[in-house]
Amino acid sequence: MSRQMMIATMLEELASSLRLLDHPLGFVPTMGYLHEGHLSLARRAREECKSVAASIFVNPTQFGPNEDLSKYPRDLKRDLGMLEEVGVDLVWTPTPEIMYPVGFQTWVEVQEVSQGLEGAQRAGHFRGVATVVTKLFNAVRPDKAYFGQKDAQQAAVIRRMTEDLNFPIQIVVCPIIREMDGLAMSSRNVYLDEKQRRAASVLYRALSEAKGAYDDGEKDAGKLRDIMKQTLAGESLAQVQYVSCADTETLQEVDKVTGRALLSMAVFFGKTRLIDNMVLE
Numbered sequence: 001m002s003r004q005m006m007i008a009t010m011l012e013e014l015a016s017s018l019r020l021l022d023h024p025l026g027f028v029p030t031m032g033y034l035h036e037g038h039l040s041l042a043r044r045a046r047e048e049c050k051s052v053a054a055s056i057f058v059n060p061t062q063f064g065p066n067e068d069l070s071k072y073p074r075d076l077k078r079d080l081g082m083l084e085e086v087g088v089d090l091v092w093t094p095t096p097e098i099m100y101p102v103g104f105q106t107w108v109e110v111q112e113v114s115q116g117l118e119g120a121q122r123a124g125h126f127r128g129v130a131t132v133v134t135k136l137f138n139a140v141r142p143d144k145a146y147f148g149q150k151d152a153q154q155a156a157v158i159r160r161m162t163e164d165l166n167f168p169i170q171i172v173v174c175p176i177i178r179e180m181d182g183l184a185m186s187s188r189n190v191y192l193d194e195k196q197r198r199a200a201s202v203l204y205r206a207l208s209e210a211k212g213a214y215d216d217g218e219k220d221a222g223k224l225r226d227i228m229k230q231t232l233a234g235e236s237l238a239q240v241q242y243v244s245c246a247d248t249e250t251l252q253e254v255d256k257v258t259g260r261a262l263l264s265m266a267v268f269f270g271k272t273r274l275i276d277n278m279v280l281e
Contacts, residue, residue: 005084008092014139017090021051027142029133032056033073034082037177037185041146042086044174053090053140054083060096062128073190092140099135108134110157110164116251117244117264118153118275126157133158137167144170148177150184152262152277156251176276178204184276196269199237203267206231207278210245210263214280219257221245228265239268248279 008014018025026045030038045052056079063069076093083091107127114126137145145162147155155173162171177185182204183197192200206228213227228243246253248260257280264277 003089005080005088006090007080008090009094009098011094011098011139014090014092014094018053018140021053021089023051024049024143025141026052027136027140027145028052028054028088029136029145029147030054030056030079031058031072031187032079033075033187033190034079035177035185035187037148037150039082039086040177041148041174042083042088044172045144045146046087048172049144051089052087053092053142054088055092055094055136055140056080057092057094057099057132057136059099059128059132061100061131062125064122064125067122068188068191073187092136099132107131108161108165110161113160113249113251114153114157116246116253117242118266121241121266126154129154130157130161134161134165137162137169142169144172146172146174149173149279150176150186150276152248152264152279153251156249182208184274186274188272188274191272192269196237196272199235200269200274202232202235202238203265203274203276206243206265207263207276211278211280214257221254221257221261224257224263228263232265232267237269241266241268241273 006017008017026049028041028045042052042054058072060069080091108130109127110130119126159171162169181201183200209231210224210227214224224245225243232238232240244264246262248262254261261280262277266273266275
């Protein structure tokens with residue numbers, strides 16, 4: 001008989017709930033407003049671990065001054081129901097006051113891997129991510145932590161941080177879950193109007209065109225970037241912020257694809273900024 005999912009807010013509640021869970025413990029950190037992408041992480045954790053914990057926390061320190069913290073979609077009751085359905089044992093829902101008490105002044109920064117791509121566009125974003133994930137790891141002490149490939153740079157930053165700080169945690173990066181037309185699932189997709197939503201499928205098309213060229217033998221990274229740019233240029237609602245072909249570990253731009261590489265992009269549809277990526281093996 002499965003027991004009821006536990007919900008903790010205070011650190012003391014979390015600690016006493018964690019004592020009831022068997023290891024290995026899998027952990028899925030989220031900012032809530034869950035979709036199939038998040039649930040796929042929880043299911044993978046359920047398959048691989050004896051217990052599964054998740055967190056729901058909209059982290060204010062990873063939002064820039066012009067970003068959508070106040071508008072970020074939230075629906076805690078719905079999220080908790082979804083997590084219970086996929087067999088999560090414990091959900092931690094800390095408040096900003098718990099995570100960042102008065103006088104808070106300690107930050108975690110991952111230097112090089114956080115510089116380009118998203119880091120170049122969103123100053124301070126990865127400092128916020130690295131700090132909050134460090135705090136989540138310290139509080140939950142999981143054996144494995146599950147992240148989505150959609151946030152490829154975030155996953156690279158967290159892998160680097162976990163290694164550098166000697167966290168005894170295995171980082172598991174799970175595949176992007178997509179809609180029928182290829183659009184990567186994201187909590188931000190709800191901001192798109194009908195026309196923008198149709199237009200947004202161009203991201204997957206652009207990545208697929210470049211991957212197709214690579215599979216046919218094109219190794220010149222500049223040409224792969226051009227293919228993505230040309231496909232995106234064919235969609236009038238797509239305002240491109242960046243297009244990249246980079247090393248999967250360092251995230252430095254490459255001239256030629258010799259090992260694994262990451263194709264990625266950030267594109268605005270109206271005020272909504274979407275990211276997507278694809279790995280060249």
